[in-house]
Amino acid sequence: MSTVYFIAQQTMYFAIPLLIVALGGMFSERSGIVNIALEGIMVIGAFFGIGFIHIFQNSMSGQSLLLLAVLVSALAGAIFSLFHAFAAINLRADQTISGTALNMLAPAFAVYTARMIQGVQQIQFMDTFYIRSVPILGDIPILGPILFKNAYITTYIGLLIAIASWFVINHTRFGLRLRACGEHPQAADSVGINVYRIRYAGVIISGILAGIGGLTFVVPTSTNFNATVAGYGFLAIAVLIFGQWRTKKVFVAAFFFGIMKTFASAYSGIPFLKGLPISNEVYKMIPYIATLIVLTFSSKNSQAPRAEGIPYDKGSR
Amino acid sequence: MRRTRLLQYEEFTSFLSSLMAILAGLLVGLVILLISNAEDAFPAFLTILKGGFTDGTKGLAQVIYFAIPIIMTGLSVGFAFKTGLFNIGASGQFTMGAFVAIYIGIKWTFVPEGIHWLVALLGAMAAGAVWGSGPGILKAFFNVNEVITSIMMNYIGMYLVNMSIVKTVYDSLKNQTKPVLKSAVLPKAGMDKLFNTSNVSIGIFIVILAVIVIYIILQKTTFGYELKACGSNKEASRYAGINEKKSLILSMVIAGALSGLGGGLLYLSGSGKYIHVLDVLAPEGFSGISVALLGMSHPIGVFLAGLFIAHLEVGGFNIQLYNFVPEIIDMIIAVIIYCGAFALLFKQIIKRLLFKPVEEKAQDVKEPVKSSVISDDDYPVKPDVEEGIQTEMGAGNESPVVDTKTEENDTVQREEDI
Numbered sequence: 001m002s003t004v005y006f007i008a009q010q011t012m013y014f015a016i017p018l019l020i021v022a023l024g025g026m027f028s029e030r031s032g033i034v035n036i037a038l039e040g041i042m043v044i045g046a047f048f049g050i051g052f053i054h055i056f057q058n059s060m061s062g063q064s065l066l067l068l069a070v071l072v073s074a075l076a077g078a079i080f081s082l083f084h085a086f087a088a089i090n091l092r093a094d095q096t097i098s099g100t101a102l103n104m105l106a107p108a109f110a111v112y113t114a115r116m117i118q119g120v121q122q123i124q125f126m127d128t129f130y131i132r133s134v135p136i137l138g139d140i141p142i143l144g145p146i147l148f149k150n151a152y153i154t155t156y157i158g159l160l161i162a163i164a165s166w167f168v169i170n171h172t173r174f175g176l177r178l179r180a181c182g183e184h185p186q187a188a189d190s191v192g193i194n195v196y197r198i199r200y201a202g203v204i205i206s207g208i209l210a211g212i213g214g215l216t217f218v219v220p221t222s223t224n225f226n227a228t229v230a231g232y233g234f235l236a237i238a239v240l241i242f243g244q245w246r247t248k249k250v251f252v253a254a255f256f257f258g259i260m261k262t263f264a265s266a267y268s269g270i271p272f273l274k275g276l277p278i279s280n281e282v283y284k285m286i287p288y289i290a291t292l293i294v295l296t297f298s299s300k301n302s303q304a305p306r307a308e309g310i311p312y313d314k315g316s317r
Numbered sequence: 318m319r320r321t322r323l324l325q326y327e328e329f330t331s332f333l334s335s336l337m338a339i340l341a342g343l344l345v346g347l348v349i350l351l352i353s354n355a356e357d358a359f360p361a362f363l364t365i366l367k368g369g370f371t372d373g374t375k376g377l378a379q380v381i382y383f384a385i386p387i388i389m390t391g392l393s394v395g396f397a398f399k400t401g402l403f404n405i406g407a408s409g410q411f412t413m414g415a416f417v418a419i420y421i422g423i424k425w426t427f428v429p430e431g432i433h434w435l436v437a438l439l440g441a442m443a444a445g446a447v448w449g450s451g452p453g454i455l456k457a458f459f460n461v462n463e464v465i466t467s468i469m470m471n472y473i474g475m476y477l478v479n480m481s482i483v484k485t486v487y488d489s490l491k492n493q494t495k496p497v498l499k500s501a502v503l504p505k506a507g508m509d510k511l512f513n514t515s516n517v518s519i520g521i522f523i524v525i526l527a528v529i530v531i532y533i534i535l536q537k538t539t540f541g542y543e544l545k546a547c548g549s550n551k552e553a554s555r556y557a558g559i560n561e562k563k564s565l566i567l568s569m570v571i572a573g574a575l576s577g578l579g580g581g582l583l584y585l586s587g588s589g590k591y592i593h594v595l596d597v598l599a600p601e602g603f604s605g606i607s608v609a610l611l612g613m614s615h616p617i618g619v620f621l622a623g624l625f626i627a628h629l630e631v632g633g634f635n636i637q638l639y640n641f642v643p644e645i646i647d648m649i650i651a652v653i654i655y656c657g658a659f660a661l662l663f664k665q666i667i668k669r670l671l672f673k674p675v676e677e678k679a680q681d682v683k684e685p686v687k688s689s690v691i692s693d694d695d696y697p698v699k700p701d702v703e704e705g706i707q708t709e710m711g712a713g714n715e716s717p718v719v720d721t722k723t724e725e726n727d728t729v730q731r732e733e734d735i
Binding site: 087091096097098108112115279295300301304 | 349353403405455459460461462464465466468469470472473476477479480483596598603606607610642644645646647648650651652654655657658659660662
């Protein structure tokens, strides 16, 4: 049983950042803007969040510091995503161009700034955020060890974001408008929706979530930030497509990938897998191969937003 | 009047707006340098500009050495862009090509000496092609988005190569591949004497050959036309009798082969470069996206963009003398690419500056959305996939140049329609 708990706890570290960032991507893409800048936004979010922790860790510690850092990351991500929004919405640029540019800019900026200020590019931080066991909740049988032991507060933030995203997209006026702009912006415009404003909102939300996702990725898995999020932004795009741009499916996809990734990286802690004569690299490949196989059989009907990637021009017919 | 004529060429305005993007990027770079260290900023900036010209022939050789792999991955990404695909998997294809080239270069001792390197390069191309075909087949037959499959294939390729290296050509002391046999190293053909360094070989000529071949395929052959047609409209192409599945797969195969060749060229260049066994994706594949965007996916543009980025990178390496961090180059390149997105805006500015006589026209352009006459015809409704970036770069190029007559005719016609 302890193996199951171990897998569940490890899965959270991989799945939650993917989930948050993929949901961010969902807001942007369902408003009609392809956001391949997620990787770069994650780096910026993590950079400012970890930088904030690094500066204030002597005067503060624990959950309040982490929560403030989450806010800083969200703000940094939102501001950085404005570049993408401006190019994609106002200038009607090819959305791959500005996305690629931002993906390139972010790590370079992080490395440059860190090295110029402190000489080395790694930003160290003390992990004072680890929760061994949540009081009361951690003692619940089964659910307690899975959800409330060996955890980080970011896990719960991620789950809350998932629920909120589902509600906003499917059950609010804003969500409906967002979806309309991604499917048929001309129609949305004809009933008085400001397509540009909605799309800005979509991209900024994706920036906020990707920024938080960057911090969420770094905090549980490391004690320093090295100007990279290890391709998780791109993986989040994969999870988003895998999840067919729908909240629930994205949730399943993120956890599917997270569990696979856990087997890959922590198989030596799982007695059954450790005994098998399979090379390390094969385990590492499994998440990607499994995703490919699942996609092969589930992609026949793609549900991508129809106006995705097409700049909206009010004057066009 | 000569000015007007010159401006009518799409290429010329595109070129000017690219130039403005480059200037903007360099300006941002200068500002960043000034902020970080005002004293050394200008000498450092000059060093960046001088780039490959700093160190005589050695510097030039260094530029070529940096440029070879990124031109190849840039060609790969650009070719896929032209055929309506986003090949984000150049990294995996590059790695596969690199490994197979090294493997053949070490293990295939039965190959005659004179052609050993050639066989290794062909092997690299084949490996890249196989790796590229995966996303192509999955997209053609199972409708899987090529972006996601390419990303997955990147990781699978990296782990597969790491595993294969450890099993076959591993130097366990240095955690990297063994050196390839002398016969598999690309011939120097006197280039090393010409440039006075051992970094150069005939690799750059193979790159030029690849650029020409891709240019001919895309611009001068029916085959290339079919590939582009499938990229811009799959249904219409099928209706016109093109086998769209075959075209799609072949596009990815060619793109993969180009990346694979890039991997082979880099690791057979005999410059002491080895694949390290690390869980990191090959960065050359992602640089390829930048090169393709900067070169507007045009083979010759890609070639120049690769040289330009390599030139800046050499400069970035040199500014470490002034205690600056070389990542400034990546920031400059990122700003340049980002400003490429401003092409539309830049073009309007260029035309306004060079085309003063027709003031009213310029004013029309200022507010494209409100002026119905212009916005209908001169701004693309959506960038069609086939031309992708080019459309963006070339968009709106007719607007102020259109002489008054045609536009009047246009308006008249429309009034008649009503």
